[in-house]
C-alpha cells in the first residue's frame with residue numbers, strides 16, 4: 421500500500437485551467453496539493469495529460485449488451501422498449517446473471533476513463549451489485565422513470581421522490597420528453613405541476629423541449645443530461661442543445677445503455693461534437709465538452725465537493741491520456757481506447773498501460789493482463805474470464821465492441 425504519492429512532469433487539465441510541466445500529490449486517496457511533495461514520485465512523459473476521471477451522467481448498467489436494438493424511428497421510447505424486450509439480443513443478454521451484466525457495464529466505463537457512473541434504475545435493483553464493481557456507482561439519488569402516464573413507475577411518485585431529494589440534498593433524476601407524442605411533450609408541465617423542477621432535478625433526453633420548456637428549466641435551475649447517440653439512433657433527432665446551453669442550463673453528457681447509445685463515453689462526446697456541428701454549423705468547444713463529463717455532472721449529481729475536478733481535498737479520481745499537450749481538451753475529445761493510459765480511483769490505479777505495471781505493483785493492487793483494442797493493459801479484476809463466461813452463456817464467440825478484449 422502507498423499512502424502518499426506524486427505524479428510529476430505532467431500536463432494537468434483541472435479542467436478549468438491547464439498547468440504545464442506540473443505535479444500533483446495525492447494522500448490517503450485525496451488530492452493534497454499541486455507540488456511534488458511526496459518522496460514516492462512518478463514521472464511522466466510530455467505526451468501525458470492528467471484530467472479528473474470522467475463521470476458518465478447517464479447509463480443503465482443492466483442494459484449493457486450488444487448490438488443495439490430497434491427498427492427505426494420511434495414516436496417515443498415506449499415502442500422501442502417493446503422491441504427491446506421482445507428481441508433475441510435481450511433474450512441472449514438475460515442468459516447472463518445481473519451481476520455479470522453489471523460487471524460488463526462497469527468495465528465498459530472503466531476502460532473509457534470513467535470512474536463514476538449514474539446508473540438510472542431503482543435502488544433495489546442495483547444495490548446488490550454496485551459495491552462490488554470497479555467503478556463508483558452513485559448511490560444517493562431519488563428518481564422517476566419519466567413524467568408520463570405510461571412510464572415504468574420507478575420510485576414512489578414524482579412529488580414524493582422530488583421532495584425526498586430536496587430533504588436529503590441529493591439529485592432527483594428522471595427521463596423527460598423522450599418522444600414527440602402529446603403525452604411525452606407534457607413532461608416539463610407535469611414536473612411543474614408537481615413542483616418537481618428545481619436545482620435538485622436532473623433531466624435526461626428532453627428531445628421534445630419547447631422554447632417555454634427551456635426557459636422554465638433555466639428559471640428553476642434544473643440540470644440537463646444530453647445523450648445524443650441514443651436520441652439519434654431511436655428518433656433521428658436530439659435535444660436542441662445549443663438553445664439549452666445558451667439558456668445557461670447545466671449540461672452533462674451521458675451514454676445511455678449501449679442498447680441504443682454510443683459504445684462508451686469517448687464515442688459519445690465525439691458524436692456530440694459531430695452532431696452539434698451538423699445541427700448548428702458551428703463547433704462545440706472542446707473545453708465545454710470536457711466540462712460536460714467532469715464538473716457539470718458533479719454539480720448535477722451534487723458531488724462537486726468530492727468529484728469532477730482536480731482540487732485540494734477532492735477524491736483522487738484521475739485519468740491520464742496520451743495526447744497533445746498544446747491542446748489537452750481536444751486530445752480528450754478525440755481520445756480512444758489506446759489513448760487511455762492510466763486511471764486512478766480514489767488514489768488507486770485501476771486500469772492502465774502495461775508500462776505502468778510498477779505502479780500497480782507498488783500499490784499492491786490486484787490486477788490482470790488484458791489486450792484492449794490491440795494494446796497491452798492492466799486492469800483490476802478479471803474481465804477476460806468474464807468475457808469467457810459471456811461467450812459460454814451466448815453459445816458462440818460473442819464480441820462486445822465496448823469491451824474489445
Ligand SMILES: [Zn+2]
Nearest residue numbers: 480540595676
Ligand atoms: Zn436512459
